[in-house]
Amino acid sequence: MRRTAALLAVPLMLLALPQPATAQTPRPAPTIAWGPCDPADEAPERVVCAEIDVPVDWSKTNGSTVTIALAKLPATDQARSLGPLLINPGGPGGSGVNFAYGAADAFSTAITDRFDIIGFDPRGQARSNVINCDLDAIIAQSALLYPKSGAEFSALREANRALVQTCSALSGPLVKFADTASVARDMDAIRAGLGVPKISYYGVSYGTMIGQQYAELFPGRIRAMTLDSNMDHAQNIASYQKWETLAMEDSFLQFTAWCDRTAACALHDEGALAYYDALYARAEDGDLVVDGWQVKPEELLNLIFGYLYDPAGWFFLAEDLLWVGGDTDSARSKRGEPVPNGYLPVMCSDFRFELGSYAQLRALEKAQNRLAPHTRLNPLAWTDLTGCQNWPYRVTNPPHKLKASPKLPPILLSNSRYDVATPYQWGQSLASQLPSATFLTYDGVGHGTYWLSPCAQAAIDTYLVERRTPAKGSHCPAVFPTSPSSLTAKSGTQYPLTPGLRGVTEG
Template sequence: MMLTFLSSSLYLALLCTPNFASASPHNKVQGPTIKWHSCNEDYSFPSDFQCTELEVPVDWKYPKGPKIRLFMNKAPAINLEERIGSLVLNPGGPGGAGSTFLANFAYNNVSGSSVYLREYFDLIGPDPRGTGLSAPIKCDPGLWNQRVSKQPRTEAAFDSMVAHWRELGLDCMKRTGASFNYSDTISAAHDLEAIRLALGEGGLNYLGFSYGTQLGSQYAEIFPSNIRSMVLDGATDHSFKKTSFPAVEVKDYEIVLDHFVEWASTNENSVLKGLNVSAMVDDVFAKAEEAPIPAPGCKQDSSSSSPCRPNVSGEEMKTITQEYILQQSTWGLLAEGVKEAHQGNATLLSKPWYTASSSTDFSQSAISCQDWMWNSSWAEWTNRQDLLRSVSPRLQGVSEVTAAQAVCLGWPSPVVNPEKPLNVTGVSTNILVVNALFDPETPYEMAVNLQTEIEGSVLLTRRGDGHTSYGLHGDTQRAIDNYLVNLTLPGVGTIYDT
């Protein structure tokens, strides 16, 4: 372990007491300090990156109990003389590993950090508990590869689906160990506070994307006085219920899919320019529903860097299509995928084939199933699906949230962080919430709602499509940078086109 503890039991006990959350902004409480070191070459991080681990309790209610280690890496600030401090990143997911995200974010001039931001901050990429190299969720990949529909049309199929995910979840519990039932975002928020203290720099600087906004906002509710700056880009609002969440999500997915169809029909960079893309999308969806379309370019073993399924069902095709439309930068690839699938080759639209015992998808299920109360009877399920199909004629209710709900019906972990409105008050800074008008993954309604739940926060809007906004390197990124570096907020009601 690369840490020095100054009285770890006292530190952990203090961190769990309610009064500790009221520490003043920039409070430098003595505790464990991080010692950074060169990263293991096996990780393939950039040469200037440094790595470390931080020990935290499995269960924050019992700080002297069993421990896990949180892995994190660092991209040092470019300008040491002007360095402000550390900026902690979270890529969302849930289940995304911050360390691998940072390896791309720090040096990607197309979709990553600005050079301006790197001037002033060490960028920190922790792997949240249950993800990456931080006690990851482990499962049998063979069970995950079994094709079980998450859109059951009969009660028997519904019961079979629930039984499958319970069997799979119990397998993951056995393989993962004691930390399996402590993958929730509240536990991760306490981990984030432990990281802040171990950095020893005072108030937290935080940039969270997608589900990382839930981690940030729940941290702010627990530790409102310990923040210097916080940006929540692509807002997840934890108050949305099991019907309202998928309804707003799939509705926006349907809108953005229509935007893609228009783009693919008219844009010079689309291989489908001049064609009836609307009819082609409907046709490939219908064909895949009748019988899975072959994906001959896919391999189902570790000889491929991205193993994928040998064929693609209609449900799977709709799911992967949604992943492509999240960012306009991948619309061209989706156009190629639609063209090839229309010709009988669905390789580009195939879902992953699992070969390892850990995966972002495994971690995502463990986290979301402890964060949301998604239990349903068959009657409630089928009524909700009828509603979702009515607002998404192409996608027919298929979305990431409905898939998560299906998994969680059988997941064995207790729900310890159920959805509820946040009440973030007494914050030591003004938090910046950012969202695109047409973000299908975190719909704009969520950002508007989240802003009202965080006292003193400001909502910055990007007029456009796509999930999150910072990586587009436009006016929105510059406004975020200005806030993180100078604590200068954009005006209320600000809308940017880039």
Template sequence: MRLTVLAAAAALMITGTPAVQASGDVAVPRINWASCGPENPGFECASVKVPLDYDEPRGATTTIALARKPATDKAGRIGSLFLNPGGPGGSGVNFALGAGNTLSANLKGRFDIVGFDPRGIGKSDPLHCFASEAELDEFFEGVPGFPYQAAQERPFYDRYRSLGPECRDDQRIARHMSTADVARDLDLLRRAVGDRKLNYLGFSYGSFLGATYANLFPNNIRALVVDGVLNPELWSSGRQVESDRIATKEEFREFLRTCDEARCVFGPKSEQRWDALLKSVRAKPIQLGDQLYTYDAVIGAAIGAMYSPSDWPDAAALFDQLSDAAGSLSVAAEADYSNGFDAYNGNVCADIEFPRAFESYQATSRYAARGSEFGPFWWWSNAACANWPVNEDRFTGPWRTRTNAPVLVVGNHFDGVTDFRGAQAVNRQIAGSRLLAYAGWGHTAYGISQCATDHTNAYLLEGKLPAVGTVCPANPNPFLPSVTAAAEPLFKPARR
């Protein structure tokens, strides 16, 4: 993005390097809230126009959709709390509609709970790479979830690489989906709701949006929470696989350990059973009922379970059935759809400059596999960006800043999606921030750990930070029968 002299100078004073800071010259949109309809009682919805390109604030616009649960304590109202559920590609509107009542109650009705669909996502001028849902389904036909055999690599790369021209050529929004522009939208929305400073709660990828906002608008914060934290230095440089290849393995080993400890159906000696299952399904897919499980599907099921320990008993039961079946069964032979897959790539490819050459994807996959069996799963989908130019308005750091109010950084010791080292990194990068650790498992802590939830609520309501070095204790073993029902989180962030 081309900088004005004043914006560049202000950013230089804060971060030591030029960076786009503000959207202060942009006209603040008026929000006309209206009922979201009888299916969402007590919620209000709206849409506003924001600049498509902040270099041209009076030029073309794009639409941002919003939903809010108004504060119930009008006298004690603090302001608006903006949400991001992760992804990228997760709908903040749907997140607010689904979690708004719970969040409002947790925060004593003192905030308007506001979700917005980031540009290009959901109801916000959505990017569509396909003409219909059937065409989207056709895209996935004949390719694995990720290539786990050498012969699969080139076809997978070619299929995903083809997304670039398909998605970006005829849609303006495809060239303006960087997280930096989402942060600029967020600051404009802050002004539109009348808040002098931002209140924000972001999960998973939402932590990257939060870190980006903190770097672009470090003086505009009242309270900012990031939970399930990506290291922005790794994410923005395309090196997130350095973390991914280890993080999932660390949590999955805890899945196996707690399974054996609780004598779950996949034990005893669940690690040996897992290794044997992978060896078997890599050699030959397993038919279970009317579903065929290939190696990539089993790996995908394991990674999916790492998002929430409440899913662990079901995952263990599946792996037990697959292990039993492995030795006994043979193999049987319009653009109006949810755009989460399209939007994920639209945002990631705008933010991150990935390699172009097939050989680079092969080499990085080998590196990822040396970390764990889960590494290649996280890596290969980035091939969608191999023919997709990055956005000129993206922000790539440096990621060190000092904010006017302290940021709360929340991380789980065993998070197989955004590992604890990411939270530690952001705590170092944002001067004055406070790290809150949860010693348990799963992706994000709010609504899962009562301790972490209470500390987060106190921070949002009163600005009260947990003591330095606070570690919330782990919940009981997820496989214990008495725990299973209580372990279900209040809500789940969108999967990145």
């Protein structure tokens, strides 16, 4: 899900091992009763909604609960229905309910004809007991996510701890139980509530983490599973930063090369890479100013990051790089209000990001700068790291290689060769952990192969319906824009400046 924000917008951070068994009597499977959706949502025709309650802490199944929101688009051809296809659009923070609302447009008729498409908002997100945090604390943290000294690193650690305290005060104990393994267990509760022995699943970006954990915990309950634009839970701090940073650099170089060979690109005559490097140097020197506001290097990075999710917006990226020197008019954000902020509670529960000192952080930053001389580092990965420093709760879902069961059916994985949010190497790593998986490569740029490549979409459709995977080692050709896309909205005063979620673009 790519986010857009005005130049002065605050960069709000919007991303398992099983819990030990207990001797208590398991909670009965919830019953899912479908009915009308919230009138305020204006859900599309035929879509129905429901809720189920699941344990906050899956090791205490008779304890407090969290309510999970669901939406379903029934199969058009009910006589030939293949059952439920659960879906997740990524994040952490993406709304599966919204994804289901838009499923008729998001998926081909090959999918909507044959599946009851079911989206759910994961615990702590959107309609499922959303985790709120205080906006003042978010603003204070956001100003420190790129520390340049030991003092700033210490201030960041204090700000992170203060932020989490507001999240706990506003949202309760769920903040400690937002990990992906718990989400996977919630998904199996949905399966039980549907009354089916097996489900099909499509997850993109962070949604692949949910699918991976489900495959590890419940291998015999999968009919078919497609994981598109994969995360890799086995990454450590160094490899996480390395592959994200290289993905940022390589994806941006694909943009500049495209611009140089595309006469209609606004930077074609300027030389896109040289122009950007000069802009970055001005930002480093404090000389890049928009409407009296000094643009920092990380804000320039965030600008290009958002556009690398989908080449359809590259004409606008070139225009916006030119536009940075013009006037903007941004409204101030309201402060002191509770706002949804469920991203870091998931990421800081799923990965070990704690560093011992600013010296370690600085050494890691220098290493990323050497890897990526133009883009320096990946702002999404970097703020994952810095945002989790001094996190007060334990990592409940420690990173690990998947333990693949022989019960797993054939699984289809797909990744773009150049993906700024989920690097190609993560998909390769995941494929090595899942012997039953077939890995499909889209040789182009972007995030979410199903919407970037007709070839990938056809392969995914065929697999989900027929459970027939493409040949091992299959590739889909790259697709580059030839004219400004009518599907990409452009605003004269807004463009992506904050890191995007790992997920599909809404709207």
